[in-house]
Amino acid sequence: MRFPTLLASASSVFFASLVLADGASDVVDLSGSNFKSVVNAEPLILVEFFAPWCGHCKALAPHYEEAATALKDKNIKLAKVDCVDHADLCQEHGVQGYPTLKVFRSGQPTDYTGPRKADGIISYMVKQSLPAVSEVTASNLEEFKHADKLVVVAYVASSTDAPAPQFSATAEKHRDDYLFGLSTDKAAIEAAGVTPPTIVVYRDFDEPQITYPYPIVSADVEEIEKWIKELSIPVFDEVNAENYMIYAQNGKPLAYLFIDPTDSKKDEHLNPVREIALQHKGHINFVWIDAVKFGDHAKALNLVDTKWPAFVIQDLEKQLKFPFDQSKDATPEAIKAWVDAFVAGDLQPQLKSQPIPESQDEAVFTLVGKQFDEVVFDDSKDVFVEFYASWCGHCKRLKPTWDTLGERYNDVKDRLVIAKMEAPENDLPPSVPFRIGGFPTLKFKPAGSRDFIDYDGDRSLESLVAFVEEHAKNSLEPKTAQENETIPRFVDQHHDHDEL
Structure with missing residues (x-):
């Protein structure tokens, strides 16, 4: 029966929520002023970039707190950054959605790819604290070679000889992707039938054993990881x-x-x-x-x-x-x-597009793939586009605010287009220099430009308006009645005639 385990887990999460309510926390708060000094000093630290309004962040909070408390005894710290209060810091670290978690090793980040529950976070970070390279000897060589779908083993006379340092650095970088081993055991080297120094990849698909084919002593991390990546993909x-x-x-x-x-x-x-x-x-x-x-x-x-x-x-x-x-x-x-x-290069891509709307009756322009270039790359207009998905909860919450933004600038829609595009139903044309990775994604294209500016602020109307006012090239002041009047006057200075 699993009842005790489940109850213990539920109790710990509940306890963590009480601790949060009391204001005490084992999660380190980071800001621009202390980020580098804290993160760079830690051999291993997990950092969450979050927004207070984010539902997923709220759901993660008690699990994150519980994991921080449990990992404290193992000297593994967990930290967090409020991306509303420290937007520049989050942008600096490429945060595009919430929550974003990154593992830092002495200041060097990699993406966190583990679970979002307390026990999963704890297990993942404990594994991260273990050596990225396992010791391989004659006694465990055969077992290690078949321990995963792809296994990489470096055979060297000494752990300080090239390419061992570069190999270890590669292993640190890709510890979540592949299994790495290093052997200085003469019996293991003899059993493997290789001459050190060398690196061998063992696979359970295609060709089962491949030896590094390039000069091994001068191999660097980039070369080693590129070689392994190529071999990790079956034919x-x-x-x-x-x-x-x-x-x-x-x-x-x-x-x-x-x-x-x-x-x-x-x-x-x-x-x-x-x-x-x-x-x-x-x-x-x-x-x-x-x-x-x-x-x-x-x-x-x-x-x-x-x-x-x-x-x-x-x-x-x-x-x-x-x-x-x-x-x-x-x-x-x-x-x-x-x-x-x-x-x-003789094929043309097939672009998915919804039909072009027969009319545009709303303040927000409904953009489809077939019209993207025509509308967005109109040099005379500033264009602000929301890329959304109909099933996306964040998009549904943004809709009334986005509609209000469109209504605010409805009188200047000849100069500023507030648009929306259902991304899963409309492909972006090859002319666009970006792809959509999450929803909603907000992009601003200034008039006279083909460059796009990412919107990374909060989703309040005030922040959106401030962003538009900052980046728009055209005037956002509505034209006066006199300016809107256009009476054509054709005057011939030499002959009298009626005006048209």
Whole structure:
């Protein structure tokens, strides 16, 4: 029975909330004046960037407090930054949503990718405090080689010899991504059949063992991590929620084969695509995906019909989609030709867009993908756009304020456009230098410019108005009645005639 554990957990969270109510806290408050002095001095510290109005932040607070208290005895500190009071500090650290958590090691940040409950935070930070590199000996070599999907082992005569320091630095940077080991044991080196110094990657997919192919003594962190990243991606594998981030972080174009896993001809569809993937290894990543389970993802990639197999290439950096025409059969020959055309730059992305509204009756302009360039890149106008999702709670709370902002500037809509765009239903064109990573996202484009300014302030009407007043290039004063009058007068100085 798990009742005692659950009760203990609930009690600890309740206790933490009482502690917060009393004003006592084991979470360190950070500001611009003490951030560096506190964070840089700690070998390991977790920092939460939050906003007081954020519901997710409020839900996290008691768990964060409980974890801070538990980790205090292990000399691991937790800290927080109020992004309303210290907006510049949060912007400096690239905070785009709340809460954002970052792990700092002697001042160097990495993203926190762990759970948001107390026990999960505690477990994650304890693991972070352990060495990033495990000691490998002859007794544990075989077990260690198969301990994870990808394992990296450096074999060196001494832990101070190159590339051991660079290898350890790489391990610190990627401790959440891969399993790292280091061996100076002669018996282990002999059993591995290698000549030190060298680095070997062991995998449970594709080629199972790969030795570092470049000059090892001069290898630096960037070179080592680039090599490991390339090897971490199979030639052709199933993609799902567990491994998608490997592809997303890699950044290369991603080619999907959507397939029904129950199809009796599944292997007949997969095997030829593997051969195509081999030809483009290092330039395009290839995956297959369960079309039944992830049908919504197919629609997001502009595959609108439930016809499988289906094929699409996604430019992850620009978020552009190149779906193969579903009215045709996605044969291996057709897929190969589609990939070749993509590589040659002969394909045009397919942009999703809602229909252009027949009329614009609201103060806030409803923007769709087909009109983006025309409206946003109109040099004569300042444009302030909210990118939202219909299911987003934060967007729903912002709507009345955003509508009021539109009404405030309704009389100058010929110079300032307050707009909204439903991002999941409208793709951004290639001309746009950014992609949407969260909702709502607010972007301001000044008149006469193609640069966008991020809005990172709070979502009060007063703050939004102040932001517009600061960045608008056009006058925001309504025209007087006399200025609005436009009476054409055509006067011929040599002949009398009636005015038009």
